[in-house]
Amino acid sequence: MKWGLVCNFHLKKAVSLAKDIYDFLSEKNNEVFMEKKLAEERNMKGFSLEEINEKADVVVTVGGDGTILRTLEKVEKPVFAINSGGMGFLTEVESKYAMGGLQRVMDGDYNVEERAKLKVVVDDERLPDAANEVTVQTDRIAKIMYLKILVENELVETYGADGVIVATPTGSTSYALSAGGPILDPAVDAMVVTPIAAFKLSARPWVVPLEKKVGIRLLPKSKESKLVIDGGFAKTVTPENDIVITGSEKKARFIRFGESFYQMVRLKLVR
Structure with a gap:
């Protein structure tokens, strides 16, 4: 089996666990493609995420949700996804169960869940796809921006806010x-359009089918703003x-062992 291996380089415990995972998989005659920065730690050949995507059957992430989104x-x-960070809502197992989880994957005892992007x-110009969210927000702290939201070129709402x-x-x-x-079940083919601190009592979230086009237009009195994808990629917009x-x-694909979405919400968001 061919594996990709990615980790959060800023967490020592994530780097340490990633090295242990490399040894564990290699000892079982698996081929492992480590991300470049991780490979440098062991003076080995590393691979870009694009190369890992081409070569691997499964990609292991060690860290939190930010590592997954990257x-x-x-x-x-x-x-x-193995949690070695914070809440790790999108991860499948905690770090102490990493090796057992990897063995289950090698044994074929898992499902693949597809989620919308x-x-x-x-x-x-097409930008990177978003697995979590796209935000358009003011580039200046504590300054309001003005925008209008359209669905299929039909005006839905106009408001001043910190963003959307x-x-x-x-x-x-x-x-x-x-x-x-609102919380959407991952099986719902829709996106949520949510204002950020809108200065308008009637401004509320909208749930829009994925096949429809949501347009965002900044109004002329808006200042320079940022479009941010999954908390990483950023682009100035006007x-x-x-x-x-x-x-x-395209889809985001996750290895799952059977725990339901509602169990995850109860375990990680309700407690």
């Missing part, structure tokens, strides 16, 4: 949830830019 920007293969286009979040069902349990958006978001043909 990986999903380039990787379409199934991701087996968002296609993001600015002025006909367009989230996948996966992202509905993240930033969008904190901003007052009132001259045309932002369109819809469901992507």
